[in-house]
Amino acid sequence: MSLKQSTGQKITITIVAWVIGLLLFFPILWTAIAAFKTESDAYTLPQNFLTTPWTLENFGIVQERSDYVLYIRNTVIIAGLSTLLGLVFAVPAAWSMAFAPQSKPTNNWSGYTWLAIIFGSGGLAALILYFMGWHPTNFLVGIILLLMFVVPVSAWVWTRATKDTLLWMLSTKMMPPAGALISIYLLFNRNGLIYKDWGWIDLSDYNLVDSFWGMVPLVMLLNLPIIIWMLYTYFKELPVEILEAARMDGASLWNELTQVLTPMAMPGIASTCLLNLILAWNEAFWSLNLTNKFAAPLSFFISEYSSPEGQFWAKLSAASIMAIVPILIVGWFSQKQLVRGLTFGAVK
């Protein structure tokens, strides 16, 4: 930036930047304007927002028709709990990858060990399927359960393969979520399992669709790779000697994590939480498909105004504004923290 710019260049660049900025901001600006217009004015094109009257009636109607407080409560519960739950898993995971306390035994297994592992896993899968009943859906459930068991164990055994584990976790974000929708829906729905009554446990009544029991873990798992990745990059920057000093001082694993690592990494954890909160707040795909009333968050609240009976343009806009304002305020006041959190590791 040491190149000297003439005043003319400066003016041109400023104007271009403003034009691009306004273009990008335009949809939100339009939404914000439409929210304060009557339904018919909001529809009229070209929109003459300077001459048409301003009104607050949309907000009143939206609140009356669908209880905003319920949705924001649900969003806060889902976003907040999934973030907290995510940390419970992500802090130890990132810790293990960044500071594997002791090198795991190097893997020099013979072919027989590998065969035993492959057949053992197959046998385990068969056992699970036997108890759940042979059925394509249960087969899927079995595979998922098996992966849930095998993958963390192998990640633990081969901690040295941190890079691969990270990539594997990120790869889950590469799959289009729609691809997993059916299986997740079936898992969530009580009709998904064919064999429900196992004698010692009866799953006939379980239903995770439209419940916090389903949504909180789901949103947590959706964002977990990102949380772990961010925490891992942050932990990597911390000197491992401090944790070793804590071990020499007799700190248990729990104390090492809670009294040394967490307070030291607080800035990183805070910005990770913020980002996760924003992602969870704005999550729409799964919320729209898996909730409809009881556990429906703000994204569902917005979509209510784009219904088969017609688009309620002004009310939709009012609902959108009501949904984004809280997170916008949070984001605005924490942008410094957020930018720092997203760029750590980049500069050293």
Place this chain on the structure above:
Amino acid sequence: MGTIQLKKVRKAFGETVIIPGADLDIKHGEFIVFVGPSGCGKSTLLRMIAGLEDLTSGEILIDGKDCSDAAPASRGLSMVFQSYALYPHMSVRNNIAFGLKMAGETPEQIAPKVAKAAETLNLTEYLDRKPGQLSGGQRQRVAIGRAIVRNPSGFLFDEPLSNLDAALRVNMRIFIMQLHKDLGATMVYVTHDQVEAMTMADRIVVLNRGNIEQVGSPLELYNRPNSKFVAGFIGSPKMNFIEGSIAAKHKAKTIGVRPEHIDIVSGKGEWQGKILLTEHLGSDSFLHIDTEGAGRLVVRAPGEFSGKPGDNISLKPDITRIHKFDDKDLSIR
């Protein structure tokens, strides 16, 4: 008690062998220094004693008890790290008290111990500061305070003075030696600086590529090195090594003469040469001399030596202090 025994201690990462097998007996109250070039495995060995690294095979006995798989804290040892490794979010007081808290002591038990350690280390007025507000020397004292407060049977130092400036380093060196005298505890100290090793150690352990080359008192290593490596590593400036016909005359592949064991003579000496450089330290001058036959030599001369680069000079080595090495670089005695 504070004895540490290493029995065939081996460390390997997959195919890469760091320490092929080390045996060592450390007696109670000894000041042992591990010295060697960087990458020789001295820090790894120390960290294995501390319990921060696993053993691939072998045994570590502390006070006669097998501690090979014991957790770091249960070994009764304290460690001081090169980077100080203080807890940045805790005050000096809490840094020192952390180990006691983890051991489950009550605040009433902890307070007097912390006060005593702080007094020993002149840290009393800094107790409520955070590590970030202290200078390097003060931080290192806090790290030592954290180590002594637990009253361990042994201390492990991992290059503790490397991050300090030269003047402070000398002070801290004397301070640690004094501490060793006062506490009477076993200390194992890792350094790459042979001057630190020579001045502080009861016994020095010289490591080269993971192997223990020689263990002995500083003067033993200086006077009777087992190998060319030890001879070259101990002593400053380095020993001069001469090969070829001059060495053959002494029935050796290589001979070694220390700079302080070569005299400058006025008449005809054993070797003739020309001064290339002079380093004046005040008390001594070190001359770099290009000789005929013996190659380039470093010679210690008195501080007031007046020769200049370019002058011709005759040298005579002290024949009783010539070290002879065979073709495996081991000493011939």
